[in-house]
Amino acid sequence: MCTLPKLNHDVLGKLCCRTATSTMTSVPKPLKFLRPHYEGLKAHLASLPPSSDVRPALADVISVLAMTSGPEGSRDCLRHKLLAGTTDVSLWGHEYIRHLAGEIGDEYDERLAADPPASVDDLMALVSEIIPWDMSHNAEPEAVDLALEVERLDLVVAAVDAGNCTRTCLYLLACGAYLPEPDDGAVLRAAFDSYTKVERHADALRVALRTGDVTLAAEVLGAATDVTVKKQLAYMLGEARMWVDLEEGPAALGDDSLREELAAIMG
Numbered sequence: 001m002c003t004l005p006k007l008n009h010d011v012l013g014k015l016c017c018r019t020a021t022s023t024m025t026s027v028p029k030p031l032k033f034l035r036p037h038y039e040g041l042k043a044h045l046a047s048l049p050p051s052s053d054v055r056p057a058l059a060d061v062i063s064v065l066a067m068t069s070g071p072e073g074s075r076d077c078l079r080h081k082l083l084a085g086t087t088d089v090s091l092w093g094h095e096y097i098r099h100l101a102g103e104i105g106d107e108y109d110e111r112l113a114a115d116p117p118a119s120v121d122d123l124m125a126l127v128s129e130i131i132p133w134d135m136s137h138n139a140e141p142e143a144v145d146l147a148l149e150v151e152r153l154d155l156v157v158a159a160v161d162a163g164n165c166t167r168t169c170l171y172l173l174a175c176g177a178y179l180p181e182p183d184d185g186a187v188l189r190a191a192f193d194s195y196t197k198v199e200r201h202a203d204a205l206r207v208a209l210r211t212g213d214v215t216l217a218a219e220v221l222g223a224a225t226d227v228t229v230k231k232q233l234a235y236m237l238g239e240a241r242m243w244v245d246l247e248e249g250p251a252a253l254g255d256d257s258l259r260e261e262l263a264a265i266m267g
Contacts, residue, residue: 038069059084078103105149135159222250234265
């Protein structure tokens with residue numbers, strides 16, 4: 001049993017290894033040293049009063065140790081992260097975040113299956129930090145998987161940019177082929193919104209054609225400002241035999257000559 005009678009911020013700062021490595025590509029030696037004392041640290045945490053200013057930092061360290069030391073299925077990693085009361089997930093690297101996301105998914109399902117369903121607000125606070133982190137660190141599939149698990153694809157769309165759009169949307173479209181209704185439609189809509197956000201109109205139109213939604217196709221045609229791009233989109237619509245109203249709605253045009261030209265292309 002490990003006893004830690006006089007923990008303070010300076011000691012915990014060293015134990016947390018926040019300056020030991022910036023990427024957590026290797027396990028810092030202090031964490032390796034603490035692994036045998038996992039149960040002792042948990043016991044010490046339980047003995048601390050709720051008002052203790054050491055409690056959050058110690059819970060955060062135990063959350064990291066729980067990845068390898070916690071009993072299978074215990075969700076100690078998530079439980080102690082919630083006890084820490086912080087949503088900062090960037091300190092411990094990709095493997096920690098992946099492990100934490102897996103436990104969030106299991107906990108989310110269990111809470112919603114309860115009678116009555118339990119609140120998931122604390123889980124959503126972590127999800128709102130994990131998804132943007134994944135999206136900015138080349139982990140788009142992990143971000144999409146977590147978003148699908150907790151039904152928050154809007155967080156993926158919000159984190160999409162020109163650099164990660166391709167990988168994100170390819171994974172979304174691949175997932176859509178294996179999901180039942182209405183989940184498949186939600187995934188396609190997320191891909192559409194992502195392409196539209198970064199002004200990749202041709203790709204957005206392909207998704208709209210896949211859904212068969214004329215309204216989405218009209219939105220794409222109306223969003224394109226370049227005349228050449230509009231003509232390209234019109235040719236795509238014509239090939240797919242989908243007609244978009246150019247007089248009313250999102251794709252309405254005030255330029256009569258352009259409207260006639262696009263109509264002829266679509267026809």
